[in-house]
Amino acid sequence: MSITTYFYYVWQVITNALWFNPKVVEIVEAYPNTFWITLGVAILGGISLLLGQSIILFINRVRPGRFVVSLLLNGILYTLSLVVWAASIWLIGDILLNNIDIDFSTALRIMFVTAAPMTLGFLVLMPYLGTPISKVLHVWSLLLTIGVVRFQYHVGLTTSLIIVGLGWLLILLMTFTIGRPVVYARNAVWHRIVGSPMDAKPEDILLTFSDTQGGKAVKRD
Amino acid sequence: MIELLIIGAVALLVIAAITAPLESLGWWAGWFGEDVNDGDPVHLFSQTALQTDEAGKNYIVYLSGIGALTGSSIPKEELPFLDAVAEKMPGTVIIKDVFPYSVTNAGLTGERVFSWVWRKIEAQRVINPNAASLYLIVIRNLFQVAVSADQRYGPVYNVGVAKEIWRSLLRHGYHPGSDTPVTLMGTSGGGQVSAGVATYLAAMVNAPLRAISLGGVISADPGLLKLDHLYHLYGTKDSTQALGYKVFPGRWNWPFSQNSPWFRAERAGKITMIELGPFTHTGADSPFDQNSKLPDGQRHFDKTLEVVTEIVGTFYHVPPQPNQPVNGLQHIGQKDQA
Numbered sequence: 258m259s260i261t262t263y264f265y266y267v268w269q270v271i272t273n274a275l276w277f278n279p280k281v282v283e284i285v286e287a288y289p290n291t292f293w294i295t296l297g298v299a300i301l302g303g304i305s306l307l308l309g310q311s312i313i314l315f316i317n318r319v320r321p322g323r324f325v326v327s328l329l330l331n332g333i334l335y336t337l338s339l340v341v342w343a344a345s346i347w348l349i350g351d352i353l354l355n356n357i358d359i360d361f362s363t364a365l366r367i368m369f370v371t372a373a374p375m376t377l378g379f380l381v382l383m384p385y386l387g388t389p390i391s392k393v394l395h396v397w398s399l400l401l402t403i404g405v406v407r408f409q410y411h412v413g414l415t416t417s418l419i420i421v422g423l424g425w426l427l428i429l430l431m432t433f434t435i436g437r438p439v440v441y442a443r444n445a446v447w448h449r450i451v452g453s454p455m456d457a458k459p460e461d462i463l464l465t466f467s468d469t470q471g472g473k474a475v476k477r478d
Numbered sequence: 479m480i481e482l483l484i485i486g487a488v489a490l491l492v493i494a495a496i497t498a499p500l501e502s503l504g505w506w507a508g509w510f511g512e513d514v515n516d517g518d519p520v521h522l523f524s525q526t527a528l529q530t531d532e533a534g535k536n537y538i539v540y541l542s543g544i545g546a547l548t549g550s551s552i553p554k555e556e557l558p559f560l561d562a563v564a565e566k567m568p569g570t571v572i573i574k575d576v577f578p579y580s581v582t583n584a585g586l587t588g589e590r591v592f593s594w595v596w597r598k599i600e601a602q603r604v605i606n607p608n609a610a611s612l613y614l615i616v617i618r619n620l621f622q623v624a625v626s627a628d629q630r631y632g633p634v635y636n637v638g639v640a641k642e643i644w645r646s647l648l649r650h651g652y653h654p655g656s657d658t659p660v661t662l663m664g665t666s667g668g669g670q671v672s673a674g675v676a677t678y679l680a681a682m683v684n685a686p687l688r689a690i691s692l693g694g695v696i697s698a699d700p701g702l703l704k705l706d707h708l709y710h711l712y713g714t715k716d717s718t719q720a721l722g723y724k725v726f727p728g729r730w731n732w733p734f735s736q737n738s739p740w741f742r743a744e745r746a747g748k749i750t751m752i753e754l755g756p757f758t759h760t761g762a763d764s765p766f767d768q769n770s771k772l773p774d775g776q777r778h779f780d781k782t783l784e785v786v787t788e789i790v791g792t793f794y795h796v797p798p799q800p801n802q803p804v805n806g807l808q809h810i811g812q813k814d815q816a
Contacts, residue, residue, distance in 0.1 A: 311503075312503060
């Protein structure tokens with residue numbers, strides 16, 4: 258497969274997933290060799306997501322080279338978060354619907370498809386419109402997740418919502434327990450590669466450059 | 479063919495919007511332009527070459543609307559107005575060299591990749607002030623106004639422009655610590671920039687700081703709380719300035735926005751709305767129009783001049799109270815919020 262053909266397929270997966278076309282999930286489920294295509298969607302989603310939120314990199318004065326590396330790193334980290342998300346939903350689905358036989362690699366490929374809305378994450382860069390766009394993309398991705406779980410397990414909307422909700426709770430639980438070292442390691446890798454503790458925020462500029470007492474009182478002669 | 483044109487236009491708008499914050503963010507990150515100095519900006523005083531030894535009695539910093547290409551290349555109708563203000567107010571220094579749509583005060587025709595495009599448009603403006611290509615300037619600068627109003631990018635953008643205003647004040651003989659009043663006079667998008675920079679400029683000048691908005695499009699910017707007062711002059715036929723209270727949720731008169739900086743500033747008596755008459759935003763019937771007349775025969779230009787000079791001439795001595803007339807001018811208060 259040439260690089261052009263590869264990106265053509267990635268484009269096809271993204272556009273069809275964005276419009277909730279069930280055929281894309283059918284194809285991804287039926288053909289294991291679509292793994293690399295869906296992986297491309299996930300990585301692009303992670304890159305685009307950080308591009309949209311790149312103010313955090315600029316505020317922390319990340320150099321151009323490291324800026325590019327940060328985007329790639331976020332692509333990988335976002336993909337890993339989808340792996341955890343897929344595992345969580347696969348586990349919950351397996352417990353709740355014990356007759357369903359779905360292998361993890363299939364569940365993973367389908368979960369990668371839900372990253373499609375995040376490939377539009379670069380739009381979050383837009384001034385003023387960016388913040389609402391970010392919210393729309395997250396809701397879009399969640400709706401897509403609920404949709405693919407329905408398709409994956411052949412269940413109704415309520416069951417799908419329960420599986421996704423419990424999956425989310427499981428991740429939350431793991432993050433605050435056994436996941437702590439993982440989160441620590443992720444932050445350490447991030448700090449090392451990006452070269453900044455990434456602790457500066459736009460609000461810090463307010464503190465640095467402005468007083469806190471308000472405008473000086475009006476001069477009265 | 480038409481479909482292609484529409485798609486192309488939308489794509490161009492999206493690209494313009496996405497790249498709009500990059501100039502200020504890149505400057506802050508040190509990717510280009512001079513270093514951002516985190517320290518006390520007063521140190522700039524010793525670095526700045528003075529253009530004059532004579533200090534003014536008060537200073538007006540003019541921030542042009544979104545039709546500006548550089549600090550001085552502004553729509554031609556605005557220059558006679560500024561000259562008239564200077565003539566009516568001896569001792570007032572009017573600063574016209576700040577380009578409010580760049581964090582480094584770099585005009586569009588200066589050292590930029592696409593400066594040749596802007597220079598062509600500038601040449602066209604001389605021949606035809608209504609050329610369609612001028613909308614490119616408007617769109618480019620409009621997105622910078624959005625950057626200034628955005629809570630994420632605003633701090634970076636506004637501190638950059640505030641430092642350029644401070645530099646320009648020093649160039650024009652402003653003495654730090656002299657308590658000399660400063661007025662930011664912003665037209666259209668310059669109104670938002672006036673509010674945005676106030677957060678930082680108030681700390682730099684440490685003297686009375688006010689803003690006059692001439693049909694400004696202003697968000698509920700935290701800078702409003704740092705101004706001693708904002709006078710918003712508007713025309714009843716100016717739908718552009720009305721965008722301020724339509725597109726910025728912090729200005730919507732709803733219960734959830736009552737704690738926004740706009741409403742807090744209003745409650746603190748820091749905002750006065752002044753209706754000029756049936757004025758439009760630009761061109762014919764605008765506040766700068768020398769041909770249009772009010773029913774009483776007064777030219778629009780003269781009416782605006784009268785109001786601005788009355789404000790500048792008096793407000794440092796007797797600040798008007800909220801809901802009271804400004805030297806006989808009709809105080810409109812909340813009218814445009816309705």
